[in-house]
Amino acid sequence: NAGVTQTPKFQVLKTGQSMTLQCAQDMNHEYMSWYRQDPGMGLRLIHYSVGAGITDQGEVPNGYNVSRSTTEDFPLRLLSAAPSQTSVYFCASSYSSITTNEKLFFGSGTQLSVL
Amino acid sequence: AQSVAQPEDQVNVAEGNPLTVKCTYSVSGNPYLFWYVQYPNRGLQFLLKYITGDNLVKGSYGFEAEFNKSQTSFHLKKPSALVSDSALYFCAVRDSGAGSYQLTFGKGTKLSVIP
Numbered sequence: 001n002a003g004v005t006q007t008p009k010f011q012v013l014k015t016g017q018s019m020t021l022q023c024a025q026d027m028n029h030e031y032m033s034w035y036r037q038d039p040g041m042g043l044r045l046i047h048y049s050v051g052a053g054i055t056d057q058g059e060v061p062n063g064y065n066v067s068r069s070t071t072e073d074f075p076l077r078l079l080s081a082a083p084s085q086t087s088v089y090f091c092a093s094s095y096s097s098i099t100t101n102e103k104l105f106f107g108s109g110t111q112l113s114v115l
Numbered sequence: 116a117q118s119v120a121q122p123e124d125q126v127n128v129a130e131g132n133p134l135t136v137k138c139t140y141s142v143s144g145n146p147y148l149f150w151y152v153q154y155p156n157r158g159l160q161f162l163l164k165y166i167t168g169d170n171l172v173k174g175s176y177g178f179e180a181e182f183n184k185s186q187t188s189f190h191l192k193k194p195s196a197l198v199s200d201s202a203l204y205f206c207a208v209r210d211s212g213a214g215s216y217q218l219t220f221g222k223g224t225k226l227s228v229i230p
Contacts, residue, residue: 004158031216040124042205042222043159050216058217090158101147101166101211104218106158 001026006091006107013081013114021076021110023091029105031094032074033058034066036087037109043090049074081114088112117142119208121221128196129229136191136224138206148189149207149218150180159205165189166211176200196228 007022025032033048045058049068063085065077074093078085088111092104118141128134140146147166151159163174170182180191189206206221 033218035220040222042119043220045217045219048216056216059219092159101164101209103149103161103164104151104159106151106160108158109156 003027004091004093004105004107006089006110008110009108011110011112013078013112015081015083015114017081019078019081021078021089021091021112023074023076023107024072025074025091025093025105026072027093027095027105028071029093029095030071031096031102032068033092033104034064034074034076035090035092036060036085037090038087046076046089078112083114086112086114117146117208117210117217117219119206119219119221121204121206121224123224124222125225125227127227127229130198131195134193134196134200134226134228136204136206136226138189138191138221139187140189140206140208141187142208142210143212144215145211146189147209147211148180148182149209150174150178150189150191151205151207151220153203153205153223155202162191162204198228198230201226201228 004025034046035043044060047066049055091107094102120139149164150162153159165182173179209218
């Protein structure tokens with residue numbers, strides 16, 4: 001199993017550009033989520049999904065869109081990139097969306113810079 | 116609203132000495148508590164969790180954590196620190212109530228083990 005795979009690992013954007021961060025998992029996990037990590041702020045939840053076709057907002061959803069058309073994939077879209085979105089982005093998944101005490105499996109992250 | 120506090124940005128400990136990384140939490144219901152570790156340029160890895168039962172939880176790499184309900188704390192401990200334990204440690208909490216999918220992370224504590 002590859003686990004949780006994120007692409008790209010690094011990306012530089014100009015203000016106003018759009019892009020999609022990819023996340024795929026091969027563990028048949030129901031629950032998937034996106035976090036951003038900023039210095040001194042820990043990890044903050046952007047969006048999450050409890051199954052194909054079901055998504056919801058986290059703590060910091062503005063400026064981001066998600067969709068979940070398959071169990072495996074959970075892409076994060078930046079609609080119009082802003083410098084405030086410069087961050088490291090992590091995708092994470094867990095097996096069950098009902099049992100909320102399960103551990104998360106994290107991808108290796110995408111480092112995004114918006115100029 | 117749920118929250119986590121990690122009062123120390125950095126903890127320094129000599130190799131072979133015991134280490135403690137502190138965490139306090141706030142939830143309206145009963146907590147599910149987690150510790151994750153992040154090595155440089157990597158995603159987060161699960162260390163241990165408290166769901167219910169014994170207040171002392173044992174996890175990966177010789178780490179353990181003690182749940183204290185009256186003090187709303189979940190401190191991470193290890194009897195003898197290794198240089199390889201140097202990393203960023205995150206405490207996280209989720210309310211055990213139905214439909215609580217949001218996992219809230221602390222800001223992280225950088226552990227440095229000095230040879």
